Amino acid sequence: MWRIKHLIFSIIFIAFLGIGCIQQSILQITDVKQLEITSPTDEVSRGGSSLCSDIESYLPDTNHLDHRPMRYLRVNVHFMNSSDSTKNYNGARGRKYARELIDEATKNLEQNRKMSLPTGNSTPVYPVRYRYVLSSSQGYEQDSAVYFHYDDDLFSFVSRGKNRNNYSRDVIRTYGVGLDSIINLFIMPHHPDSILSETYDVTSAGIALGSGVKLSGIFETRKSARSFKGLVNHEIGHVLGLRHTWNTNDGCDDTPKNPNCWNTTDDPPCDTMASNNLMDYNAHQHAWSPCQIGMINRAMSRESGRVRKMLVEKWCSLDPEQNILIEDSIVWNGSRDLNGNLTIGPTGSLIIHCRVSMPPESEINVLPGAKLVLRDARLHNACGKEWKGINIHSRGKLAATVLYEGSSILENVPSAESVLPSDVE
């Protein structure tokens, strides 16, 4: 009797298993040669190399901001002072002022504004995707990234006359910390002799020289840090590769030349031609045009570029909080650096052009029904660490599609020990 009962139970169990079990498998790809090449019927033609260099390729996707993770720029602050320490902020007050200066400038990064020029424009407003981090260099970790220097020869800023030194890099060379990887902001008072002259304008001024920025008029005017947020963002804009818009060809079509009005007035031309762009001299300096945002992002994505060296290397570690899930049809142009794993869901389709850095230990999962196409794509880790490659999932007859073409390549992926078919319920 027991045997019959056991037999019946076993048959029911096997029948249940037969209905409930769908074979799933995962194929790990570590080399594009394991993939099929796209066929001529596979939609659109290749985009060509300009997709990797066009400014438009570096605009944020406002529906999927996570597809271009936030960038973080290292900055530090130096207060230049006379030996009697009377010409600039000191100690705790200085450190507080430095933090306020960065926090206030960041507020403008967090809230990009509509361009005021050209009049009646419909230029879209894209989010600015970088922030500042007060940062010490290697070996200086204990520092607050705010420094005080007392030097009667180098403390001051002179923008006119025979002692003019605004283009001199002496102070940057002497006191710069981590100039290869940190934007160094030098707060320099105007020279006391200049201030005595009735014709010398003691206003805020700045100049960017490589990764060093000299800012003046901050202590002498006794204005709050808030008053200088535009100046800080303008000068760092230069460090990031932006040029003035009012009188030069800055490489952008959406930043028209203009009379460089400080503010809107009742009289022409400043009644209608006042700019609020970051890279003009005006009271606001709070609008980044799409082209300027694309230009900065492109510079930050260029592997061998100077600007990229100023970034915190988020691409050197995996942050699962920043995993990306693709659920619709997406095309990635322009290079990018991801911080998390990438999954293409059952309804998703992703075409990748150009360079994509995958974080260490990360993987790309292409789920059953999803599609991934590599078009002259280079998938790697920008830190030179290993990541795990592409997993092609299938369930029963439903498979994922992964194709490649052109010079696509997977780098920094160790070769798979074995292909891993599995039988999972």
Ligand SMILES: [Zn+2]
């Ligand atoms: Zn400038």
